[in-house]
Amino acid sequence: PSPVTSLSVFNVYTTGITVNWTVPSSDNYVTYYTISYTPSCPQLLSVNETVSVAPHQSTTTYSYTLIGLYSGMNYTITVRAGNVLGRSDPNSIYEDTRSSRAPTSVPNSLSLSQPNNSLTWKEVNCSERNGLITGYTVMISNSSITYNLTSTERYIILNDLVFGTKYNISVAAVNFVGRGPFSDPILVEIGIGPAQIDRFKELPNPRDNEVVQGAGRRKQPVYGHQNNTISLHCNYRSRVPANTQWLWVFLNGTQVPVDTNDSAINVTDDGMNSILTIFPFSQHFAGTYRCNASNEAGSDTGDVIIEFRSLIIEEKSWLASPWSQCIPDCHRGIRNRTVVCMTVSTRMIMDGCSPPPPSSEETCHERGPCTHWVAESWSMCSKSCGVGYQVRRVNCQATYDSNITLSDLECLTARPPVFRYCNIHNCPCSEPKFCKLIVGAELCWRLEYQRICCYTCQHTL
DSSP states (O other), X not given: OOOOEEEEEEEEOSSOEEXXXXXXXXXXXXXXXXXXXXXXXXXXXXXXXXXXOOTTOSOSEEEEEEOSOOTTOEEEEEEEEEETTEEOOOEEEEEEOOOOSOOSSOOEEEEXXXXXXXXXXXXXXXXXXXXXXXXXXXXXXXXXXXXXXXXXSSEEEOOSOOTTOEEEEEEEEEESSOBOOOOOOEEEEOOOOOOEEOSSSOOOOOOTTEEEEETTSOSSOEEEOTTOEEEEEEEEEOSSOOEEEEEEEOTTSOEEEOOTTSTTEXXXXXXXXXXXXXXSOOGGGOEEEEEEEEETTEEEEEEEEEEEXXXXXXXXXXXEOOOOOOEEEESSEEEEOOEEEEETTTOOBOSOOSSOOOOSEEEESOEEOSEEEEEOOOOOOSOSSSEEEEEOOEEEEETTEEEEEEOGGGOOSOOOOSEEEEESSOOOOOOOTTHHHHHHTTOXXXXXXXXXXXXXXXXXX
């Protein structure tokens, strides 16, 4: 037969689920249905049930109730239609039964890890959770006090435990209904725990010309330059007062205390961080430094490797462009060039080249004149129409000083003109009456008549 369709949940109970589906429409010759339901808990097995039905049934939907299910459990429900020829393809849905009670079992395998006091445990058996576990209650007690803590994870950090004290610790699981039973308590005694170097605490930002590094944070070296300030931080944790010491480690593994009598070395300790400062740094101080943090329960060490590196000083020199063409001048010629300070390898313009730069100007052999003519602007035309004239001043001056005016005889070249004719536009023509006689006598060829009879003679010619 064809697969069932419209598989859905009709009712949900604490230990049961009713599902219904639509009978196959393409072929309703179905003699049975198989319903399988698989719990999400891997420790539980799937169950298959078979329901016989009469063939050619008149109903279009069918319902079936699964009973005996686990409370608060998620199930995968699969339905197949079948007849004598076989079974259809499956159709599946997912549904949770209702949770009606708190977990019936306890977390197990409680373990306390020191010195961090991290308490961990394993989950409640999935068949006894009775629904989704939403959290845990941790009960802590000693001879004088009992209190509870909560956690949404399967661990908790117990920060308030006092070293040297014995505690009973148990854990209970919680779901939406309530809290289940507490586990059998474990008895723990909080020890001091050895001092520990904190390799993850944030370091301060370095200041100008300063290198900052923490002990035990990296195997690769850090690099210091001449006159740097080197600040090595050793952050540590300890439940009791701890001692710290900075050591110098030789290549063969031998270690000796850092010489704090050296004026370049300073060590400070605030009870949580020991800082070794080296200033001014030089190649003499390069090597491996080891911080040792210890208390009565044990110790921890962290190294910092410092290598010396010389500052790469880019070689600089003056670079000059080719000389320009010689510019003639009085008594001497002058030529120029551009001079800049540049790095030798990268050709970047810089400052600070030494010695002083080469000259950017020098004399050359092309001598120019010492005097020249200087002409002023032309005056206005003497007439507003017709032919007039203009004048201007032209002086002989020294080329080396524009304030010195010389005699015209000092300038060796011809003086530019100081007079010229001008004609803004022609004047309107006005002529006597006898000009008609001039035309009749054919005298317009004469210049004086052309000027007097400007209109008549112009049109006759």
